Amino acid sequence: MHMTASKTPPADPHPRITVLGGSAEGPAGLDRLAGLGDIRIATDEVSLRDALPGTEILLVTDFRTDALEAAWPAADRLQWVHAASAGVDQLMFDALIESDIPVTNAQGIFDRSIAEYVLGAILMFAKDTRNNIRYQQERRWVHRDTETVAGKRVLVAGAGSIGRRIGALCRAVDMHVTGIARRAREADDVFEAIHAADDLDTHLAEADYVVVAAPLTEATENWFDAGRFRAMAGHARFINIGRGPIVVTEDLVAALNDGEIAGAALDVFEQEPLPADHPLWGMDNVLMSAHMAGDFIGWREALIDQFIDNLARWQAGEPLFNRVSKKHGYAPGGG
Amino acid sequence: MHMTASKTPPADPHPRITVLGGSAEGPAGLDRLAGLGDIRIATDEVSLRDALPGTEILLVTDFRTDALEAAWPAADRLQWVHAASAGVDQLMFDALIESDIPVTNAQGIFDRSIAEYVLGAILMFAKDTRNNIRYQQERRWVHRDTETVAGKRVLVAGAGSIGRRIGALCRAVDMHVTGIARRAREADDVFEAIHAADDLDTHLAEADYVVVAAPLTEATENWFDAGRFRAMAGHARFINIGRGPIVVTEDLVAALNDGEIAGAALDVFEQEPLPADHPLWGMDNVLMSAHMAGDFIGWREALIDQFIDNLARWQAGEPLFNRVSKKHGYAPGGG
Structure with a gap:
């Protein structure tokens, strides 16, 4: 379960984290990340292409975006992709599947x-x-x-x-x-x-x-x-x-x-x-209903907190939780 | 809990049962009573006054009716009143409260x-x-x-x-x-x-x-x-x-x-x-909603079946279940 594709040591204490979301402010609760890394925000393919070089961790908060596939060539140091959503269908494109970059998701939150x-x-x-x-x-x-x-x-x-x-x-x-x-x-x-x-x-x-x-x-x-x-x-x-x-x-x-x-x-x-x-x-x-069954009051903050828990593991060199099976397209063994 | 007001033996094998309900056909499921007694149907004060003389058991299927209080003087042999409803508020009139005629209800069904x-x-x-x-x-x-x-x-x-x-x-x-x-x-x-x-x-x-x-x-x-x-x-x-x-x-x-x-x-x-x-x-x-929270499909039949269970006790001279406390206006100790 350890990451093997790193060009840098896995325990970078201040990693570059790019947040790919729907708005320039990023999602509610993002302030919780302050001090945990060098945070950048991207909202589409163009801004993601700018932000990806040097990025070690990508946090995808917009489950609908397909910008990562388009901007993929710019991912030169990427070590981990976390989807702050239950579904990861937009991330299951060939280049990411074939890479050894782990993908994790928000299993459990919703x-x-x-x-x-x-x-x-x-x-x-x-x-x-x-x-x-x-x-x-x-x-x-x-x-x-x-x-x-x-x-x-x-x-x-x-x-x-x-x-x-x-x-x-x-x-x-x-x-x-x-x-x-x-x-x-x-x-x-x-x-x-x-x-x-x-x-x-x-x-x-x-x-x-x-x-x-x-x-x-x-x-x-x-x-x-x-x-x-x-x-x-x-x-x-x-x-x-x-x-x-x-x-x-x-x-x-x-x-x-x-x-x-x-x-x-x-x-x-x-x-x-x-x-x-x-x-x-x-x-x-x-x-x-408007794709909201899981969206309880406070869900955005809960998603960021879950990412921070996994980030602590990453920084400690421990195995990430909620790792998605790229073969099957979801995190197995839930419950 | 035994009835003490009987002028006839409590174990009458074919009692006269009057059903006080909202329609001349009586409620759905009433056919289940066939053979269990001499069944009469009353729908209002006038028909109840006709039916009460000789009636030993009154089955009230319309929880809204106040006909019994008005027709009360005609109840010459009444030994038991069963309300096929959870609430018995319309039955808590002085003459019935002061009598030693037991009142039972439909506790549990709804x-x-x-x-x-x-x-x-x-x-x-x-x-x-x-x-x-x-x-x-x-x-x-x-x-x-x-x-x-x-x-x-x-x-x-x-x-x-x-x-x-x-x-x-x-x-x-x-x-x-x-x-x-x-x-x-x-x-x-x-x-x-x-x-x-x-x-x-x-x-x-x-x-x-x-x-x-x-x-x-x-x-x-x-x-x-x-x-x-x-x-x-x-x-x-x-x-x-x-x-x-x-x-x-x-x-x-x-x-x-x-x-x-x-x-x-x-x-x-x-x-x-x-x-x-x-x-x-x-x-x-x-x-x-239209006073229907308890009214699951089949409730009328379930009410009649519950009455029949209690009728078997009455005929065997056993204590009735779901006896209402006339002091408090409900069957105590539900569970």
């Missing part, structure tokens, strides 16, 4: 808040809260009988750090929880069973709720298409807090319109922000 | 579904779901940071059967749970503390969520008034799944408008159905 978001979505569907709000707006008293969640079945596609926490929270409210991972694994204190991704279709039909908590990789791109939605129960709800391109959005819209599934809660989309004329906005059986 | 409703409301507030729905209707992508529920504080006013289940579910998702009961009790596996109702005001300020799960009695009528809302934290949310008259609605509306508290989720109201011109309908920081 688990709890995302799990709460998922449970909230499940309860909204079960209690028909959407219609409560509609009837309130119409000033109409309309009594209905609604569902309970106890005893219902959740299938979590992606049994990593986030998926496990979702499963744990669902199990805490007495739901049955099954996981889908690359390979089948033993049941544990969260998952009653963990099936292999290859067997997904045979388990979709049993689920009342299907939750996508997978990273975006070559294996998961377009994973949920028309065939998958057809395999689900007609009363089932689909929840995506992973990445938009894991789902073929057109097929999801069709499945919702045709009654192949009963509803969807979506925090991520193939295109973000979702264009104003997209049909999803107008669908009553869809709950939408 | 606990789980009401607890899920409360947790759903808490997660809606925390995740700002109401605004997600608004922005979706406006086709606007608006990212916000939102709250987590882990570590937040819930105060449950009413630590009976329903309040305990609410507490248990909140605790399962890592919230801190405190109860309010008539008298202070020891902490237990659900409540970190149970304070006496007399000390309510000193504990209101600490709560992020205040949940009313109390029965309507003389002691709880108008319990939550302007002073109580003033004692709550400005960011706190108020949830009422008990009974409407426990709250002074005018004071609640003022507290919400003046920012004394941040929001409310209301399933019960002083007047039901709530009139269409009531200000609550139009308030963005209020979530409303």
Whole structure:
């Protein structure tokens, strides 16, 4: 796990750290880095190309940017890339994958808040809260009988750090929880069973709720298409807090319109922000949020603090935590 | 706990049972009673007055009716009143209280579904779901940071059967749970503390969520008034799944408008159905539902089955379960 590509000793007490983010001020909480290194800020390919020469550590705070791939030739002393995000899909370009520069991510930070978001979505569907709000707006008293969640079945596609926490929270409210991972694994204190991704279709039909908590990789791109939605129960709800391109959005819209599934809660989309004329906005059986399920109050500061913890390891010459498997595109063994 | 007012032997194998409900067909699931007695159905004071003579058991399926008090003189052989509801406030009239006719209720049936409703409301507030729905209707992508529920504080006013289940579910998702009961009790596996109702005001300020799960009695009528809302934290949310008259609605509306508290989720109201011109309908920081928090799919059948279980005890001459304390107006010692 030690870094082997260093031209300088790994324990540089004052490394040059470039922060690649969305704004010239850098993200909230960046002041926490003061004194820990020679800090530069880049916001796009051009400013990154200027900042990279001499940079030993790159902290990527904008998970959407593809500037690093474009500016890559300027990375002459880079020893470590930390993505302050759960997903690292934009960093999985060939030159970085093939290098021996380690990539770490923010595994763990968003688990709890995302799990709460998922449970909230499940309860909204079960209690028909959407219609409560509609009837309130119409000033109409309309009594209905609604569902309970106890005893219902959740299938979590992606049994990593986030998926496990979702499963744990669902199990805490007495739901049955099954996981889908690359390979089948033993049941544990969260998952009653963990099936292999290859067997997904045979388990979709049993689920009342299907939750996508997978990273975006070559294996998961377009994973949920028309065939998958057809395999689900007609009363089932689909929840995506992973990445938009894991789902073929057109097929999801069709499945919702045709009654192949009963509803969807979506925090991520193939295109973000979702264009104003997209049909999803107008669908009553869809709950939408702006890629924010994990973004609890204080998350930016928490991300910087997590990076600082890993920086202390780097400076001490210790193995970094949350190291991403470049082969698989995510940090393995979460939980 | 044995009945002592019987003019007939308690073990009548085919008792006359009158069902007092809202419709001439009686409630769903009533067919389950076939063969268990001589069944009559009453829907109002007039039909109840006709049905009561000779009736040994009265099953009240409409918790709103006050017909029994009016028709009371016709109850010549009544031995047992079962309320197929959690609240028995309409049955606590002097003649029935002073009689030695036992009253039982539906304690337990609605606990789980009401607890899920409360947790759903808490997660809606925390995740700002109401605004997600608004922005979706406006086709606007608006990212916000939102709250987590882990570590937040819930105060449950009413630590009976329903309040305990609410507490248990909140605790399962890592919230801190405190109860309010008539008298202070020891902490237990659900409540970190149970304070006496007399000390309510000193504990209101600490709560992020205040949940009313109390029965309507003389002691709880108008319990939550302007002073109580003033004692709550400005960011706190108020949830009422008990009974409407426990709250002074005018004071609640003022507290919400003046920012004394941040929001409310209301399933019960002083007047039901709530009139269409009531200000609550139009308030963005209020979530409303039509007295249905407990009404899971299948609840009517579950209520009849519970009555049948108690009827078997009655026919065997055994003590009835879920006996209501006429002094306090609810079945004590729920769990």
